[in-house]
Amino acid sequence: MEWIIPAIVALVVGAGAGVGISYASNKRKENGGKNKADELIRKAKHEASEIVLAAKKEATEVHDNSQKEESTRRKEWRKTEERLAERETLLDKKLDQLDKKSENLRKEESEIEDLKEEVRAIRTKAQEKLEKIAGLSKADAKEKLMQMTEKDIKHDLTELVVKEQKALHDHIEETAESILLTTMERMSSEVTADRTVTSLKLPDDDMKGRIIGKEGRNIQALQHATGVDVLVDDTPGMVVLSSFDPIRRQVARYALERLMKDGRINPSSIEDAVARANREIEKEVVRAGEDAAREVGVIGIPSEILHLLGELKFRTSYGQNVLLHSIEMAHMGGMIAEEIGADVQITKTACLLHDMGKAVTHKIEGKHADIGAELAKKYGMDERIVHAIAAHHNDIEPTTPEAIIVKIMDAISAARPGARNISAENFAERMKALENVATSFPGIDKAYAISAGREIRVIVEPKQIDDLSALKLARDIADKIEATMQYPGVIKVNVIRETRAIEYAK
Numbered sequence: 001m002e003w004i005i006p007a008i009v010a011l012v013v014g015a016g017a018g019v020g021i022s023y024a025s026n027k028r029k030e031n032g033g034k035n036k037a038d039e040l041i042r043k044a045k046h047e048a049s050e051i052v053l054a055a056k057k058e059a060t061e062v063h064d065n066s067q068k069e070e071s072t073r074r075k076e077w078r079k080t081e082e083r084l085a086e087r088e089t090l091l092d093k094k095l096d097q098l099d100k101k102s103e104n105l106r107k108e109e110s111e112i113e114d115l116k117e118e119v120r121a122i123r124t125k126a127q128e129k130l131e132k133i134a135g136l137s138k139a140d141a142k143e144k145l146m147q148m149t150e151k152d153i154k155h156d157l158t159e160l161v162v163k164e165q166k167a168l169h170d171h172i173e174e175t176a177e178s179i180l181l182t183t184m185e186r187m188s189s190e191v192t193a194d195r196t197v198t199s200l201k202l203p204d205d206d207m208k209g210r211i212i213g214k215e216g217r218n219i220q221a222l223q224h225a226t227g228v229d230v231l232v233d234d235t236p237g238m239v240v241l242s243s244f245d246p247i248r249r250q251v252a253r254y255a256l257e258r259l260m261k262d263g264r265i266n267p268s269s270i271e272d273a274v275a276r277a278n279r280e281i282e283k284e285v286v287r288a289g290e291d292a293a294r295e296v297g298v299i300g301i302p303s304e305i306l307h308l309l310g311e312l313k314f315r316t317s318y319g320q321n322v323l324l325h326s327i328e329m330a331h332m333g334g335m336i337a338e339e340i341g342a343d344v345q346i347t348k349t350a351c352l353l354h355d356m357g358k359a360v361t362h363k364i365e366g367k368h369a370d371i372g373a374e375l376a377k378k379y380g381m382d383e384r385i386v387h388a389i390a391a392h393h394n395d396i397e398p399t400t401p402e403a404i405i406v407k408i409m410d411a412i413s414a415a416r417p418g419a420r421n422i423s424a425e426n427f428a429e430r431m432k433a434l435e436n437v438a439t440s441f442p443g444i445d446k447a448y449a450i451s452a453g454r455e456i457r458v459i460v461e462p463k464q465i466d467d468l469s470a471l472k473l474a475r476d477i478a479d480k481i482e483a484t485m486q487y488p489g490v491i492k493v494n495v496i497r498e499t500r501a502i503e504y505a506k
Helices: 004-134 138-186 206-212 214-226 246-262 267-296 303-314 322-340 344-353 368-378 383-391 401-415 424-439 467-484
Strands: 197-201 229-231 238-242 444-450 455-460 492-496
Touching (some): 214 229, 214 267, 267 303, 303 344, 322 344, 322 401, 344 401, 424 455
Parallel strands (some): 455 492
Antiparallel strands (some): 229 238, 444 455
């Protein structure tokens, strides 16, 4: 048991030593952690102090900048206040000056008004004295002065007015002539000479008998179906179609050409050929009307009027094709309307349709101008177009520029040389009649009709006719021509008086 006590002591000592060692170790660890914590605290304090210093430095800089900006703004405000104060002072001075000027102006106006009153009073007194001296009132003196002035300058004014009228008339004549000549030079169209008969050449002599038919049945059927006289005996190798209606004559020509080409000629084939020819003519009529309106640039014409217009392709006036005449007028009328400021479309339309009454003159009684105007009114054409159609032959007085243009264009297109055919015999007779009218007056030496009858040149005896008598003679000849002759257009009467002084030196 002796060993037990030492063992226990040794155990206690060992345990104490272990505890001491453990405590010492823990103590050392505790001291080491404390040191580390102190080090961390020192570092944190150092960083915090640096941050605080930087913040203080930045705050100081911001504060300094704010003070500088505030100082600058205060300086600017002070300058602005000083400028405003100066302006206010200037405005006050100007207002004071304006008040003084206004006061001066009021005083001057008052003085001027007083002066006006004095002048009026002086004028009234002077006028009263003048009226007493002259023995006339102001109104009487004014009237007398006007009468004296009018008397003095009346002759001068009359001469001035006559001079200006003459100059204006010469200018108008020159301008009108220039416009007409320019228009006529710009327009060129074909001239056709149609007749009231159409001739067809036969392929052989047997064809003439086949056209006549047994007991004349074929020719009777053709004449009955077309309304055209068929003449087969007058000209060898030819068949002549005669009718006043060119459309009927054209239908007969188409039908007969088809029959001769087919070779079968009998009443039944004649009816069929005439029906086909009518259809072809109908298409040609419609196409002609549409082409005419398209050529002159006129739109919006009713189809019924276009059909009548197309029929004019087969109608003539003194050998002049009526449709070509109307197209020519529309072109020239549009040019003149543009020159003088008239309505171009109205003028062109009126020119194109002015003779459409001729398409139905064989169906409706009356003048073609009246018929055309009624048709235009019926189909809703413009009133100016209706008036121009009705007035183009002076049946009524033309009152619009467009109507006057249509009238002039009709005369120009119809009267120009070559537009309307005339036989050589009739032409010679008309020229002779024109010369006879001139030579029927006393004192005439010679008379010549020239320029296709557009001018009569008269040479007088200078011993019998003086200068004043020559003027009267020209007027008398013109009046007699108008009264006794029928002619298109205008005839110029040119009276020539020549005086020769002859002497011999010996």
